Amino acid sequence: MSALIALIAPALHLLAAELPSQAPQGNNRLAAQAAIGSLFSLHILIAGLVSGAGEIGPAIEFLGFVRQRRRYDRLAHGLGHFMTLYFSFSSAIAILLITVLLVGYWGHFWTTMVTIGWWPLFIEAWTFVLQVSLAYIWYYAWEPLRAFKGVHMAIGGLLAIASFLQVYMIDIIASYMLTPTNPQNPLRLALNPTSYPLTVHRTIGNLAYIGFAFGAFCAIRFLRARNPEDKAFYDWAGSFGLLWGVAMTLMQPIVGYSYAKEIQLHSYSSWYKMMFGTLSPIFLWQITLLGIMFITATLYFGRRLRTDGARGAGLLRLMSVGLLLTTLLAAMPYHLGFTYADVAAAGLNRPFWEGGLINPLGSMIPWKVLALMFYTLIAIAAVVWYLRGLPGVIWGSARRGEQRILMLMAVLTMLMIVTMGFIRENSRGPFLISGEMTIQGQQNTQNPQPTPAP
Known part of the structure; x- marks a missing residue:
């Protein structure tokens, strides 16, 4: 235990130190921009998949129920499993960005954005909690609610709504940074000129992305499958993912x-x-x-x-x-x-x-x-x-x-x-x-x- 404390003590000392009063300058600024840009890109690549899975998964489940095809149900269940596994990775990166890098490097900017966009960020936080909760309920209640498919699909529908709203709140902040409006008017903030097209663009992009991603995953599983039934499923699911991605x-x-x-x-x-x-x-x-x-x-x-x-x-x-x-x-x-x-x-x-x-x-x-x-x-x-x-x-x-x-x-x-x-x-x-x-x-x-x- 003492060895562990000795190992993390220097890191805790650095965290307790006073944050820099000025933004990075010169080469330090370029390095800070590269670090934040790289982590944001990694976060978006993972979060986009999670958000897309939260929206397309319930739709695929509903499609399977309507068409009475077991393959759709299996695919939707797999997307739910993916969400439960990768929420933590995306969240950890976002927390690191917000609480350490943005505060440490561009604290005045981040304080300003939190002040301007307090309501969108507040709603985003609660929709995120709702999204995570519904994702776990949707996945782990799959078998217990199999006899009550309507209830389970209703949970999936709420998950899709929460996933959309969570991304929309973030898009309000991102679009405001590009086309700022009167920050004292919450309605104009939410409906700034690029808010709507960015939200539509990003929502469609996430839906296409998850289609291409699970198509690639199914391709890997197809190559490793030995059971003819599994090979048939992964072949079909890969084709379905590509079709969905292209359609979006x-x-x-x-x-x-x-x-x-x-x-x-x-x-x-x-x-x-x-x-x-x-x-x-x-x-x-x-x-x-x-x-x-x-x-x-x-x-x-x-x-x-x-x-x-x-x-x-x-x-x-x-x-x-x-x-x-x-x-x-x-x-x-x-x-x-x-x-x-x-x-x-x-x-x-x-x-x-x-x-x-x-x-x-x-x-x-x-x-x-x-x-x-x-x-x-x-x-x-x-x-x-x-x-x-x-x-x-x-x-x-x-x-x-x-x-x-x-x-x-x-x-x-x-x-x-x-x-x-x-x-x-x-x-x-x-x-x-x-x-x-x-x-x-x-x-x-x-x-x-x-x-x-x-």
């Missing part, structure tokens, strides 16, 4: 465009930074990654049908070629320089065929919008064609190649989540609260946001 992702181009439009209207400097500034190469990577995800999913559809000789594999191969061409169009940069300002400063803001560094085919309107439309239309056609061929599929006969694709989809989705989070959080720079508080020194400012020229 199909809505993201429309929701994402709406979100970007609100940022343009209410935080123009952030929008400009994403489209023409230092974040434009990363935004270009994001739209390219979306195409890669649709291509990968279409390849799975085609391979899975071809394995069992089901109809439609050839047409799906053509669709993947169409998606590849669309991705090449979407990946074209508008300015052939790091930022548009660099190109303009060099006097080269003219088309490349006139000796400049501007590529008109890389402009957002109309070309990238057209690319997003073709992404959506071709992916919808791929999903429909895959569903048409499913009656010819024998579950349990999939090959290793299809399982690798399912695992790759989960990795691509994680890359997409981290990329989108990086863009959103860094678009506010040099502000912690857009136009209100700077990162450097946590200084309050009343400088207005730049507005677009008429």
Whole structure:
């Protein structure tokens, strides 16, 4: 015991020391930003799965009850088991971020945000308690309430509502940091310009993410399964997860465009930074990654049908070629320089065929919008064609190649989540609260946001 006390005493002494009075400076600030950014990314990757499982799990249980399919019930039960295991990991990271890193590095900022967003954070705390409680009840009462399925599904419905509200309260805080409104008006705080599109965007993203994630998990379990019944279940569940993930992702181009439009209207400097500034190469990577995800999913559809000789594999191969061409169009940069300002400063803001560094085919309107439309239309056609061929599929006969694709989809989705989070959080720079508080020194400012020229 004395050895344990001697080991932890230095750590307790550091925790008892006075917190720094100023925000990190210079290289220390960069290190602090990297630490917080890395942990937040890890937290979001785990919390997004937990939140998505809390919303999709009860829906799958209800679907199984309506269709009287045991596979759905088994899948929903597995998602409940996942939630009970991984709540603690996500919570531990969030507590470390809030109580140590944010308070220690940017204490003035965090105190300000808690003061402004006290009600959303208060509600978030209680919805989190409700979410955790309902998740454990939903999972552990599965067998005891099997004869009372309606009651059990009602508990699942409450879990889905609590999961949504918990994320929504966090989104109010995150959206306020990008598009701040009058902090003394709770209604305007909750309905700030980017609150609604961010909530829809993130909810759909979490639902897609959990689909791709349990698809990848089932792929791993399929490769390790020896029982034909288990192989058939994991083959089916992997396909279902991918289908669900693609169906949710199909809505993201429309929701994402709406979100970007609100940022343009209410935080123009952030929008400009994403489209023409230092974040434009990363935004270009994001739209390219979306195409890669649709291509990968279409390849799975085609391979899975071809394995069992089901109809439609050839047409799906053509669709993947169409998606590849669309991705090449979407990946074209508008300015052939790091930022548009660099190109303009060099006097080269003219088309490349006139000796400049501007590529008109890389402009957002109309070309990238057209690319997003073709992404959506071709992916919808791929999903429909895959569903048409499913009656010819024998579950349990999939090959290793299809399982690798399912695992790759989960990795691509994680890359997409981290990329989108990086863009959103860094678009506010040099502000912690857009136009209100700077990162450097946590200084309050009343400088207005730049507005677009008429």
